[in-house]
Amino acid sequence: AQSVAQPEDQVNVAEGNPLTVKCTYSVSGNPYLFWYVQYPNRGLQFLLKYITGDNLVKGSYGFEAEFNKSQTSFHLKKPSALVSDSALYFCAVRGNTNAGKSTFGDGTTLTVKP
Amino acid sequence: DAGITQSPRYKITETGRQVTLMCHQTWSHSYMFWYRQDLGHGLRLIYYSAAADITDKGEVPDGYVVSRSKTENFPLTLESATRSQTSVYFCAGSPRNATEAFFGQGTRLTVV
Numbered sequence: 001a002q003s004v005a006q007p008e009d010q011v012n013v014a015e016g017n018p019l020t021v022k023c024t025y026s027v028s029g030n031p032y033l034f035w036y037v038q039y040p041n042r043g044l045q046f047l048l049k050y051i052t053g054d055n056l057v058k059g060s061y062g063f064e065a066e067f068n069k070s071q072t073s074f075h076l077k078k079p080s081a082l083v084s085d086s087a088l089y090f091c092a093v094r095g096n097t098n099a100g101k102s103t104f105g106d107g108t109t110l111t112v113k114p
Numbered sequence: 115d116a117g118i119t120q121s122p123r124y125k126i127t128e129t130g131r132q133v134t135l136m137c138h139q140t141w142s143h144s145y146m147f148w149y150r151q152d153l154g155h156g157l158r159l160i161y162y163s164a165a166a167d168i169t170d171k172g173e174v175p176d177g178y179v180v181s182r183s184k185t186e187n188f189p190l191t192l193e194s195a196t197r198s199q200t201s202v203y204f205c206a207g208s209p210r211n212a213t214e215a216f217f218g219q220g221t222r223l224t225v226v
């Protein structure tokens with residue numbers, strides 16, 4: 001079985017400050033890890049992924065995430081938050097042998113205040 | 115987004131009625147998925163398909179039926195709608211051997 005935990009329902013940061021959205025996972029085999037963002041009344045949009053290689057992955061809109069195998073974590077980060085980053089963020093995982101089927105976390109609402 | 119079109123965008127139906135949500139893709143993704151999104155539950159996988167004529171159950175398949183006679187279409191049918199199936203439904207696609215999924219805009223279904 002595979003699972004994802006996003007321990008924070010809500011994250012609030014001030015514009016210009018760094019942000020972190022947390023994600024931990026459990027999976028059999030090597031993990032494929034993803035972050036998606038959802039704006040109101042829209043579908044999910046892919047941000048970034050970790051498949052193999054460098055533990056620090058960079059994605060769209062200045063976001064990055066660090067894969068930590070020992071802590072089974074894949075936290076999303078951005079050095080300087082923008083008000084436009086305010087959205088719902090989902091972490092997802094699947095095992096490399098579990099073709100196609102990703103498991104999503106419950107989501108974290110990020111609010112960036114001016 | 116990325117070639118996944120869902121219809122209708124909004125639907126209200128009565129308990130007990132059959133309703134079909136449509137999903138069409140223009141990118142020939144091998145994999146297609148149906149998820150439902152509910153507050154406090156994130157996205158839960160209903161059904162998925164690895165190719166035409168190949169479908170399999172996800173986490174919450176009860177009360178739903180899918181078919182995939184053509185690669186580009188993956189309709190989801192609620193055989194007898196219940197209030198608990200009120201949700202936002204997302205269709206997604208993913209190319210073979212790729213990893214990330216591309217999502218449609220969603221269908222907001224209300225069962226009254």
